[in-house]
Amino acid sequence: MSDHDSVYDGLLGDSEGWAFGTSFEDPLAGVDTTIPAGVDAGALATYCLMLGDDALIYSHRLSQWTSNAPDLEEDIALANIALDLLGQARLLLARAAAADSAVVPPLPEGSPVPPEDALAFFRDEAGFRNVRLVEPDNGDFAVTIARLLVFSTYRLALLQRLRASNDPVLAAIATKGVKEVTYHRDYAGRWFLTLARGTEESRRRLLAGLALVWPLYDELFRTHPVETAADNQGFGVDPSGLADEVGVVLEQVLTTSGVERPDVAPTGAVNGQMGRGGRHTEAMGRLLAEMQVVARAHPMGLW
Amino acid sequence: MSLDLARRVAAEVTDPEMPMLTLADLGVLRDVTQDGETLTVTITPTYSGCPAMATMRDDLVHRLADHGFDHVDVRVSLTPAWSTDWISDEGRRALRDHGISAPGPAPRHDGPVPLSLLPTRRELTCPRCGSADVRLTSEFGATACKAMYRCSGCLEPFDHVKGI
Numbered sequence: 001m002s003d004h005d006s007v008y009d010g011l012l013g014d015s016e017g018w019a020f021g022t023s024f025e026d027p028l029a030g031v032d033t034t035i036p037a038g039v040d041a042g043a044l045a046t047y048c049l050m051l052g053d054d055a056l057i058y059s060h061r062l063s064q065w066t067s068n069a070p071d072l073e074e075d076i077a078l079a080n081i082a083l084d085l086l087g088q089a090r091l092l093l094a095r096a097a098a099a100d101s102a103v104v105p106p107l108p109e110g111s112p113v114p115p116e117d118a119l120a121f122f123r124d125e126a127g128f129r130n131v132r133l134v135e136p137d138n139g140d141f142a143v144t145i146a147r148l149l150v151f152s153t154y155r156l157a158l159l160q161r162l163r164a165s166n167d168p169v170l171a172a173i174a175t176k177g178v179k180e181v182t183y184h185r186d187y188a189g190r191w192f193l194t195l196a197r198g199t200e201e202s203r204r205r206l207l208a209g210l211a212l213v214w215p216l217y218d219e220l221f222r223t224h225p226v227e228t229a230a231d232n233q234g235f236g237v238d239p240s241g242l243a244d245e246v247g248v249v250l251e252q253v254l255t256t257s258g259v260e261r262p263d264v265a266p267t268g269a270v271n272g273q274m275g276r277g278g279r280h281t282e283a284m285g286r287l288l289a290e291m292q293v294v295a296r297a298h299p300m301g302l303w
Numbered sequence: 304m305s306l307d308l309a310r311r312v313a314a315e316v317t318d319p320e321m322p323m324l325t326l327a328d329l330g331v332l333r334d335v336t337q338d339g340e341t342l343t344v345t346i347t348p349t350y351s352g353c354p355a356m357a358t359m360r361d362d363l364v365h366r367l368a369d370h371g372f373d374h375v376d377v378r379v380s381l382t383p384a385w386s387t388d389w390i391s392d393e394g395r396r397a398l399r400d401h402g403i404s405a406p407g408p409a410p411r412h413d414g415p416v417p418l419s420l421l422p423t424r425r426e427l428t429c430p431r432c433g434s435a436d437v438r439l440t441s442e443f444g445a446t447a448c449k450a451m452y453r454c455s456g457c458l459e460p461f462d463h464v465k466g467i
Contacts, residue, residue, distance in 0.1 A: 030378025077443035084447060087352025156416060172381035176351050178416065179384065179467040186419045187442055193420055249418055256420060
């Protein structure tokens with residue numbers, strides 16, 4: 001009795017869904033998204049964008065390895081990591097939109113685009129709040145591993161603390177994320193060690209990769225006013241408090257690998273702003289163009 | 304309409320990526336409740352990015368519609384986070400019968416999550432020949448929840464569901 005008129009009927013709950021969406025309309029369907037007492041909805045929404053954009057932009061970068069990685073196992077591993085982060089991004093962007101719909105860019109009347117997709121595909125560069133570490137091109141596999149180690153060490157430390165958020169939705173997203181990012185960090189750490197102790201060439205590339213990534217390390221621990229508010233109101237984490245913990249874990253990997261911290265100057269702020277304030281690197285515009293072009297061409301696209 | 308029937312129907316819906324498991328065996332199906340004509344089915348994602356959620360939702364809606372339940376609301380529950388510890392004994396048997404190694408106890412961390420620079424050591428046996436001489440080939444596999452192994456006894460590769 002469930003004869004399908006269209007091949008998509010078996011896949012999609014609704015006969016007409018937005019053409020580029022993820023089809024499970026709302027990853028927070030049925031989840032209580034009430035704002036906790038004492039929490040500013042706008043700050044909560046912006047904070048969710050920050051953590052969601054870190055995951056979204058880095059997921060997009062990592063997914064560019066699909067079918068290009070050195071071997072099938074690494075291809076699958078990087079795609080899996082990208083998928084985990086995309087899932088975290090969806091939940092966080094949906095949480096942002098549920099907290100304060102003012103963060104969602106306006107779309108044409110009657111547009112079928114759900115809020116999480118509107119946030120991903122229809123925001124301009126300055127509206128993104130991710131740290132700049134996630135933006136540059138992947139480079140070779142060694143650069144990728146160096147960045148994955150730094151990013152997943154930072155994110156795991158952050159998510160571990162975020163489990164105590166007074167926003168039950170953020171706490172739940174963090175609790176799930178910790179389990180996932182634990183695998184990402186171990187993966188990166190093991191490859192870091194392997195490349196550092198591998199051949200002269202693998203070590204040379206790894207050191208070059210770490211030096212490329214390192215200028216964007218300091219920014220991870222610079223506190224944006226929204227993060228101060230998040231910490232004060234109990235729903236988020238002040239990243240300056242993560243520096244020691246992240247440093248200790250990285251030191252463990254670097255020491256085991258016989259690698260020293262690169263001696264390079266941090267990338268500075270632009271007009272006083274960094275990634276969390278909407279100022280990004282040159283790579284960001286090209287990344288967004290690739291990620292958003294199809295959706296922007298068809299804001300009313302249905303199938 | 305009987306809630307018992309709805310629960311039985313929902314419990315028999317299978318996972319789209321591991322169809323030897325029902326959603327109930329996998330621990331993804333959390334609750335089925337009824338309010339008048341409306342059934343509310345609660346499911347929880349295995350991993351944040353689990354792409355099977357949409358298919359699970361549609362399969363639940365279709366199967367329940369087959370049995371006359373026309374108003375089905377599928378909801379997501381994020382707390383508590385899914386754990387492989389929720390896979391039932393029946394589900395573990397079904398995995399083994401289909402050549403997939405079932406997960407061990409999920410890791411629990413009270414303090415900070417320790418870094419592990421050595422390959423994960425798991426006590427497991429080849430689901431085909433039973434040999435304990437198995438080698439991890441990758442911590443990531445065909446789906447987010449699986450690692451890849453190779454048996455040194457029968458030389459066959461196999462999937463292992465990672466404990467989370």
